[in-house]
Amino acid sequence: MFTIDFHVHPITLTEVSEKDDKLLENVKRVFKLFPIVQPTRTLIASLDAADVDKTVLLPIDCETTHRCMLPSNTIIAKMVDQYPDRFIGFASVDPNKGDSALEELDHAVKDLKLKGLKLYPSLQNFYPNDQKFYPLYDRVEKLNIPILFHSGTSWGEGKDKFNNVTLLDDLASDYPKLKIVIAHFGWPLVWETIALAIKYDNVFIDLSGLPSGLGLPKEHFELIVDMISRQLLQRCLADKLVFGSDFPRTDVNRMASALRELSLPKDVENKILGDNAARILNLK
Amino acid sequence: MKNIIKILKIQSRNERDFSDITSQVKEEVSRSGVKDGVILIRSMHTTAAVTINENVDESVPRDLLESLERIAPTQSDYRHNTYLRFSGASTDTGAAHIHASLIGSTVLLPLEKGEIKLGIFEGIFFLEFSGPRERKVLMQILGE
Numbered sequence: 001m002f003t004i005d006f007h008v009h010p011i012t013l014t015e016v017s018e019k020d021d022k023l024l025e026n027v028k029r030v031f032k033l034f035p036i037v038q039p040t041r042t043l044i045a046s047l048d049a050a051d052v053d054k055t056v057l058l059p060i061d062c063e064t065t066h067r068c069m070l071p072s073n074t075i076i077a078k079m080v081d082q083y084p085d086r087f088i089g090f091a092s093v094d095p096n097k098g099d100s101a102l103e104e105l106d107h108a109v110k111d112l113k114l115k116g117l118k119l120y121p122s123l124q125n126f127y128p129n130d131q132k133f134y135p136l137y138d139r140v141e142k143l144n145i146p147i148l149f150h151s152g153t154s155w156g157e158g159k160d161k162f163n164n165v166t167l168l169d170d171l172a173s174d175y176p177k178l179k180i181v182i183a184h185f186g187w188p189l190v191w192e193t194i195a196l197a198i199k200y201d202n203v204f205i206d207l208s209g210l211p212s213g214l215g216l217p218k219e220h221f222e223l224i225v226d227m228i229s230r231q232l233l234q235r236c237l238a239d240k241l242v243f244g245s246d247f248p249r250t251d252v253n254r255m256a257s258a259l260r261e262l263s264l265p266k267d268v269e270n271k272i273l274g275d276n277a278a279r280i281l282n283l284k
Numbered sequence: 285m286k287n288i289i290k291i292l293k294i295q296s297r298n299e300r301d302f303s304d305i306t307s308q309v310k311e312e313v314s315r316s317g318v319k320d321g322v323i324l325i326r327s328m329h330t331t332a333a334v335t336i337n338e339n340v341d342e343s344v345p346r347d348l349l350e351s352l353e354r355i356a357p358t359q360s361d362y363r364h365n366t367y368l369r370f371s372g373a374s375t376d377t378g379a380a381h382i383h384a385s386l387i388g389s390t391v392l393l394p395l396e397k398g399e400i401k402l403g404i405f406e407g408i409f410f411l412e413f414s415g416p417r418e419r420k421v422l423m424q425i426l427g428e
Binding site: 041 | 367377418
């Protein structure tokens with residue numbers, strides 16, 4: 001069994017920022033994060049402290065809206081090359097680029113060996129259920145990779161209306177083979193997110209980030225459990241939840257510790273910490 | 285009089301951690317050529333600290349970390365533990381700031397004949413309260 005962090009933005013790592021001299025400026029301007037730059041070995045130390053085996057590195061392509069990538073697919077692939085046992089790379093393409101987005105996705109998956117697609121509707125300024133983007137989903141389905149959608153509130157640039165999880169209902173229904181992961185529990189639309197995950201086999205939820213505004217991961221996870229009940233979590237969502245940290249907005253080790261401190265039944269905890277993610281990612 | 289400033293980088297491995305940095309500090313003093321004067325050592329962070337304590341029994345720094353946790357438990361209610369717009373991140377470092385202030389950010393030590401004047405069981409420790417991180421410790425060596 002692998003323990004997997006499904007949600008890491010490598011945008012404040014020294015080795016990433018060295019490959020894009022505008023990255024840190026763009027992180028501040030677009031992602032609205034004050035970048036405290038740390039070497040990759042700090043992230044690895046945090047993974048080790050958390051007993052996390054692998055982490056998914058996420059880029060965001062927002063060239064059309066914000067003239068930047070946070071970071072590029074190429075940089076993600078280079079980071080995976082440096083730590084192939086620890087990092088799983090996702091691609092991002094800008095849906096507003098039309099056909100060239102499809103070509104970039106092909107290149108990212110076939111040549112750069114990236115394993116999924118990250119989309120961020122509020123930063124990329126698009127409604128995920130707009131049918132003009134269906135050719136992109138056709139291609140994702142054909143490539144047999146999962147899509148991780150930023151969902152719910154965003155602390156970066158852009159309007160949260162694009163991140164409303166109910167927009168994913170069309171997609172889940174129209175693409176039953178497409179594995180859709182809703183990030184951040186769709187916060188604050190937690191119940192709408194649960195409804196989608198229960199209704200559709202192909203919808204999953206990542207637990208990353210602290211969108212409630214509570215700073216202690218334990219407090220945030222306990223709030224979720226209080227809201228939805230242990231019975232619902234264990235009975236209906238055990239196969240649907242994946243652990244994620246949202247590094248660097250949170251710390252991997254403290255997020256993983258907080259999840260373990262919920263003292264869920266071991267089989268449920270194992271599913272959330274890695275088994276579900278491994279299934280989504282087709283990891284052996 | 286010489287005035288030399290050096291930065292020592294430390295990679296912490298855990299959320300709360302300690303490192304004995306005595307040998308690295310001694311090396312910098314030796315390299316500086318300063319024989320008589322003082323060395324100021326300070327953590328450049330608000331969630332880390334430096335202190336002098338026993339460097340023989342590792343239980344001492346562990347006891348120190350555990351005692352700080354009893355004084356200001358990490359899992360407690362701090363105003364600071366929230367989303368901070370200026371940083372764009374949620375923080376859970378309410379206790380870490382208190383721990384750092386209780387220990388202090390700076391120590392000042394005398395230098396004589398090129399040696400740091402430390403007691404027989406004394407070492408210089410860097411204490412981490414919000415790791416893992418790469419941290420910076422500033423050393424200012426003043427003297428002749």
